[in-house]
Amino acid sequence: MPDGERWVITLDMPRPPKGLHANDRPSHWSKARATKELRSLVYYKVMSAKVPTMYRCRVDVEWVVKTRAKRDLDNLAPMLKVIYDAVGSDRGISAHVVPDDDPAHMEKPGATIRYDKLTTPYFRVTITRRYISTRIGTVRAAWVLYDNDGDFKEISEDRAEALMSAGGGS
Structure with a gap:
């Protein structure tokens, strides 16, 4: 499937917010607060990047870090869910880029890590328009x-x- 236009937003945070890491054991309220804050941040970044609505997209999340310390990407799952919801959920605080964040409308390949010793750690979220292939017969x-x-x-x-x-x- 061919790629389309791309929009990149950066989240200036060195690690997942407290409460949005699989190894955290936060209280319900601290997790809810972290979820609301991150979802609002992603929402405003997507809106300021002027990402249009579309039928299908791919959302890639890259964690750019300074050191080669061992990191488990599975622990980012709670944070990834909040990012996906902020881009295309059908309810709550969402940019509504796609109708829903289900597999029919959003590809979610997960997160990747890139090492760059000359930078301050951050997250890069790339939204790519995906085209629907049709076969006429x-x-x-x-x-x-x-x-x-x-x-x-x-x-x-x-x-x-x-x-x-x-x-x-x-």
Whole structure:
């Protein structure tokens, strides 16, 4: 599937917010606060980047870090969910770039890590318009006759009409 236009936003944070990391054990309220703050931040960044509405998109999240310390990308799942919801959820604070953040409208390949020792750590979110491939073809109608064994054979339209008028089909 070909790629389309791209919009890049940066989140100036060195690590996931407290409460939005799989290894955190926050209270309900601190997680809700972190979710609301990150969702609002992503919403405003997407709106300021003037990302238009579209039917389908791909959202890539890249964590640019300074050191090669061991990091588990699976622990970013709570943060990724908030980012995906902020881009295209059908409810709550969302930029509504796509109708919903389900697989039919949004590709979510997960996060990647890039090492750059000369930079301050941050997250880069790339939204890419995805095109829907369509295949145009013809549909052929066929009349089928079933026998008592459950087998079938294709018959002509004239034969089907004759059977129908004689009360031999339903």
